[in-house]
Amino acid sequence: MQIIQRLFAVLILFSFSVVVSASSVNNFRSTKSFSLGMRSTVSMFSDDGVGMGTGGQFRIQSNQRLNTDWFADYILINQANQVKSEYIHIGWSVLYYPLKAPTKAYTVQPFLLAGHCFDYNQKTLLANTSINKHRWGAAPQMGMGFHFWLTDRADITWITQYMVHLTKEIELVEASNPYFELASSKAFEGHWLNTISVNYKLYAR
C-alpha cells in the first residue's frame, strides 16, 4: 500500500510541476479569420405563419470591418395544422461592422448585413401527403445583428433580417379535391428571420 501512497504523491507533484504556456495572442481584432457555427432561426411575418429552422454557417473575414457569412438553413412551418411548409435557404451575407472591434470578452459588436440566397420551398397537405408542390427561387436579405463575444474566438450572434422571395409563392386551392398551384404573379413576399448562432474562430490572424 505504500507504493500506492507514493504513486499518488508523485501524481500530485507532477500536477503542480507541469508548466503550460498561456496563449498571449488576442484574436478580437483579427483581420483575417475563418469560423464555423451552428444556428437556429425563427421565421415570422410570412403568409405561412411562424416556424423554426436549424442550420449551419461558416464565416470568412477579409478585414477588420468586413465579414462574410455562408449559411444553409432548413425551416419548417406549420400552416394552421393543414399544410407543412418546408424551406431550404442556401446563401451568403456580407457583414459590415460600423464600430471598431472590441478588445475584451463580454462585449457586443453590432453589424449591418445584406446578402442573397437560393430558396427552396415545398408545401405538403398534411391530410394527404401525396398532394404537394415545390419550387426553387432566389431571395435577397437585409438586416442587422450583433456578436456577443464570450472569448477572443467564441461568440453568440443574433441576426434579424427580412428576406424577400423573388419568385411566385405556392398556394393551396381549397376545393373538394384540394391542390397546390403557383400564384399568378410575384408578390415579393418573404419572411422576417431571427437567427441565433454559436460560432468559433478556427483560424485567426
Next chain:
Amino acid sequence: MRKYLLWIVLGFCFHANALDSLGLREHSLTAQLTLSEGFSMAKSNAGFHPYYLHGSADFYLKSRFSVGGDLYAQVGHRGVYASTSIFVAQQYNLFFGGAYHWHRGMNDLSLGIQPGLGLSKSSLPSEKDYVFSPLFSTVLNYNLWMSPYFRLFMQGRLVTGTHMSSKVISLTETRVSAGLAFALPTFRKRGLY
C-alpha cells in the same frame, strides 16, 4: 483501508484541481453514454415521459468554451396518458453547438446552445415513415471533474420543435441525464483554434 481510500480520493482531487489551475482542461476531449428521461411540456401529451439512450462528445477549445454534439435515441416511454392520444413513438435527435463554462476548482458549470435535427415517427399505426424536424435546445450542465480523465455530470436540456406528419405533435420537452464521462487530454497544433 479508510486511510488508503482517503489518499486515493485526495489524490484525484488535487490532481484535477491542479491541472485545471494550469489550464490543462483546455483541449480535453470528453465522451459519455447514459440514459435520459424526457418530460413533455405539451398540454396534449402531459404525463408522457419518453426515455432515451443519450451519447455525447465535447471538445474544450478553451477552458471556458467547448463545442459538442449529442445524440438521443428513444428507447421507450412511460407515463399516464389517454389511450386515444397520439404521441411520438420513436425519435432520434442529433444536436451540435457550443457551451460557455464557469469553473471553480473541480466544479464546472456550463450553459450551451445546441441547434439540432430530429427524425421522428408518430404512434399512428397508419404512419410508417419518419419525418425530419428542426430542433433547438438550451443545455445546462454541471460537471464534477474527479480527475483529468473522468467527470461526473448532471444535465438538463430544454428541447423545442414540432413533429409534422399527418398529425402535428409538439416535441417540446425537458430532458435530464446524469452519469460518468471520460476525458482524454489532447494537444493542439500551434496556430490552430
